[in-house]
Amino acid sequence: MWENIKDFASTFFVTGDPLIYGADVSIALTMVAIVFVLTKFKKWGWLWREWLTTVDHKKIGIMYLIASLLMLFRGGVDALLMRLQLAFPNVEFLHSEHYNAIFTTHGTIMILFMAMPMMFALFNIVVPLQIGARDVAYPFLNAVSFWMFLFGAMLFNLSFVIGGSPDSGWLAYPPLSELSHSPGVGQNFYIWGIQISGIGSLATGINFLVTILKMRAPGMKLMKMPLFSWSVLSSCITIIFAFPILTVTLALLFIDRFLGAHFFTMTGGGNPMMYVNLIWMWGHPEVYIVVLPAFGIFSEIVATFSKKTIFGYKSMVFAMMVISVLSFFTWVHHFFTMGAGADVNAFFAISTMAIAIPTGVKVFNWLFTMFRGRISIKQPMLWTIAFIPCFLVGGATGVMLAVAPADYQYHNSYFLIAHFHQVLIGGVVFGYLAGIYYWWPKMFGFKLDERLGKWGFWLWNIGFYVCFMPQYALGFMGMTRRLYTYGWDMGWAPLNLVSTIGAFLMGAGFVFQVWQILYSIKHGERDTTGDPWNGRTLEWSIPSPAPLYNFAVVPQVKGADDWWLTKQARENGTAQEEKVQLEPIHMPKNSGIPFIMSACWFVAGFGFVFGWIWMAVVGMIGVALTMWARSFQYDTDYYIPVDEVKRTEASLGRAL
């Protein structure tokens, strides 16, 4: 009996590595601390009422933001561990299996649990405010999406201390990811963590598509809509077409592993290339899903901080739409070397290069907007400007990779690693950081400290080039990706050391940003106007942070950059101020169902991971019951009375 328990525990809990024991202890301590603080300050009820059951898009956005920053930290620690190992390859800081696990979790977390939620944070915080809406189309579904993401991410992260992490790469190519090569539960954690959060992402795509199509304030024609909302629209369309493919791909891989099917196995007629095709049919659009909103952010910021209308609005919209369509026709460039034949490779090489054209259009439009503008270089603008050269180099190396015959040389080398980090960090991370700095006052009512922010900015930027430029060279010197060690005679060590130093500089940049946030909570400049940057779009026309109902009166939109027009009209004295008539505001009620339902998904996922059918069944029944319960709920909304709206507005310093 005792032996059995010991046996079980030694496979259930990950053992044998001091790093992991360290993590165990710190996780346990954090949990105890959280429970203690919540109990001591009697905050359980508050947590439940204000956050766990909320359907307010602004709060959901903030929760996405917090979760994504935590994941950025976890993914970042993974990255630093890998870089340490590569700087001193003969020290054996990480063993080979551990190294494999870390590059797998790093990639997965960064794309799916850092970039995606950070993007959804901005969707949630900005889109309804920008289009003059009081809510998203489906507030309840929005909460479901968030909790599915969070529980999926938790399931994935749990693999670090329970059962063991996946280690067959962030896209889990078979046969490595098949039972024959990955018999442990790590790969199941990968499948179910992503699957559960992926369903949430798909729902978010639908939600924001309908929100943008149907909830715009009267008068806001599509072609008068701010560019960030346009970028969200194009990203959502891409999500809607790409994510079902991911769902199927992961399900098939799981069926292979769980029921012994032969979709992707080397035996039984399976076809591993089928997996590679499927995963990239999702994977390539996915990189555009995350980068398109960054393009939208830059468009907003460039216009605001140059005090000019964006140059070439229509071409910006058109370029984004073209990119989201083209992104579906380039996936084979990820495996030119797998022998699809010259004509197939040629097709995909050309379609890949074609994406550079609309991207180039956008870059020129940003530059033209800045040209002769009265530019003020605040943090959002700083990141935007840094993005441009970074993305140019990233795009150029992308086109180099897209030359199919040349790709035989670069494929799976450090050159590739440098390329995609350049576009992902330079494009996506810089973009979202710019967006966070830009909309931070809108979220929390205060600005982030400029001085500490500049430290963060320069450390990130210098660190970035120090880290990744040597990697292009290492690629040419023959260093391939996913190595955990190499000989000194290869001559790679000096450049790797430089690269590691760069990575730590970026880490230091992150530390400054955390410090910046903590410092600004106390000392940050308060935003009493609601319009700290002299913005152009509707979100700046309401107080910061926005009241529950966003707009006391739904605006009547006259043109693009509507708020700017209003401000100008007021200056010129041509504003027509009409009498407002407030009406009760229709709002959705909070609900605990999204949280409970996602928790049931978590239970089911955990059961599937370990092959404990009873647990999976219990979880799935829970999911079904919560959905059933929701279906029987009819009393799901309420009205905020006019008096209360008046009182709230008055307390925010607005006269009605």
Place this chain on the structure above:
Amino acid sequence: MQQVMTHHEHGHDHEHDHGHEDHENLKVLGFWIFLVTDCILFATLFATYVVLMHNVAGGPTAKELFEMPGVIAETFILLTSSFTSGLATLAMHKGKTKQLIGWLVVTALLGLSFVGLEINEFVNMVKEGATISTSAFLSAFYTLVGTHGLHVSVGLFWMLALMIQLGRRGITPVTRRKVTNLSLYWHFLDVVWIFLLTVVYLLGVM
């Protein structure tokens, strides 16, 4: 600091609350988009099936396995159920709650017998030694057809919940929207089945 709100003309545009009707229409639109994603899900499964359908790995082939009479019966039953779900919607538009529930019951029974027949088909195949792990062809077959069957089963579960709600509340904007979505879903499954019949069964026995 005091600020003046922008005062807008008080247009009676869509944002004003004209009851729940607007919200319900929004949910129908969302459901259409959900069906688009479901289409892609099935398209991906179909593509997988087409790629793998000849990889029988020494196991039984489609020709040896498929029993067309059963499949024809399934087809007939599902098509009829789509028709009866249409009749249910018609009854709803006429405001006849009893009739509506009645047709939903018929639809559900037909759906149930479809699922029953399909399970029976699967059981027979497994008895003949054709399991999901026999070959890539069979993996793809069970997954594709099974996913459709699972969709039908979920639809039945949903239909049950809806019948109870209709019984309690009658036809309201909310139940109306739910019936609309359900019948959209049911027709959609019908269309998917036609593709299944053609690509899997007819191509298989030809």
